[in-house]
């Protein structure tokens with residue numbers, strides 16, 4: 001058995017209309033090489049102009065993840081020769097990135113569904129090293145002996161989000177990516193769709209025998225483009241390295257490629273060190289004074305899912321699970337908050353939403369933001385529960401009809417279904433009658449067999465012309481018979 005150490009570098013496109021250093025469109029799926037200009041083609045003499053929105057959204061991302069932005073940030077050239085990078089350098093950030101530090105909390109519900117019952121470190125937080133902003137490269141496609149290059153993607157703003165080596169398993173890496181996606185998408189800074197290549201992941205993984213040993217040689221898995229590929233490749237790599245180490249084969253620092261079809265990693269090259277890139281400050285772009293930008297972003301930074309979860313737990317006394325379900329989806333959170341009302345405990349609104357509404361609309365393929373029943377109508381429905389007109393299961397029946405007839409008031413539907421506000425006098429009379437008719441049952445209840453209360457409740461429900469709230473009936477019977 002070896003200890004596994006994993007660090008992730010995630011490249012994530014910032015959702016802007018235009019590219020990082022020019023005004024070309026960033027749209028996806030256009031004809032190849034239509035969204036290009038001398039700057040993003042890297043033609044000699046073309047000069048870059050900074051994209052303010054990309055910088056603002058990167059600073060916002062940092063705020064969502066608890067990073068700090070240094071007062072001055074600057075741009076550097078990372079030099080390498082590659083067909084998808086016509087300038088032969090990438091404009092990026094080396095020593096003064098836009099964001100430093102920060103953390104990503106791993107949400108339970110972001111683990112793979114088959115691993116949610118066996119989370120090794122629940123509530124674990126992964127430290128970030130940095131987030132820097134750079135430009136994406138062109139996209140190359142290899143066909144037989146020729147290669148095709150599409151420069152539409154070249155120059156798209158790209159955040160590189162780098163963790164500390166804090167992850168210990170394939171499942172944590174999976175949960176990290178899903179959590180990060182959720183935070184960035186909800187924050188409106190990236191669409192983070194791995195299928196569209198908007199988010200790509202490099203995995204650094206090493207094994208060692210004991211925690212006191214130095215970290216083992218780092219193997220880098222390049223450009224993984226799905227969360228399942230990340231998970232599978234890490235499983236493969238742990239097994240491969242374990243087998244080699246057991247056979248006495250030392251690992252060397254290297255870069256490997258994941259072959260998704262074969263389900264294995266293959267050696268690409270032994271790794272260049274950072275200085276091979278011969279970084280130097282970009283002579284075309286001035287360092288950036290960030291103070292004013294940071295101040296402005298602070299005014300508009302949205303709540304992150306984990307901040308919302310903490311607020312739900314603190315303010316509404318929701319359980320961690322309920323709070324995480326409601327805060328994981330921005331639309332769901334909005335619906336929940338819009339349905340809240342002083343007359344109903346928030347916990348009851350949350351319970352009804354999670355236990356009765358989500359399943360019902362999922363079955364019908366309705367997303368919460370398209371739910372025909374507006375949150376205010378849910379409030380009216382829950383008020384009927386609160387004032388004793390409806391039991392929770394009756395409210396569910398009313399809700400199902402409301403889905404079909406969203407313009408009709410909850411009370412009117414309850415009425416049509418026979419769920420009438422209980423006439424306390426009539427109910428009292430009926431209770432007395434049933435008690436008088438069942439002296440043997442009453443005696444047994446008084447002797448301690450409280451389950452028979454349900455039997456008597458059933459008798460009353462049958463005899464009643466309206467459908468009273470069964471819990472209310474049982475309570476009334478208990479008071480009459482026991483105390």
Ligand code: ZN
Nearest residue numbers: 022024037040
């Ligand atoms: Zn351009």
Ligand code: MN
Nearest residue numbers: 011092134160
């Ligand atoms: Mn990068």
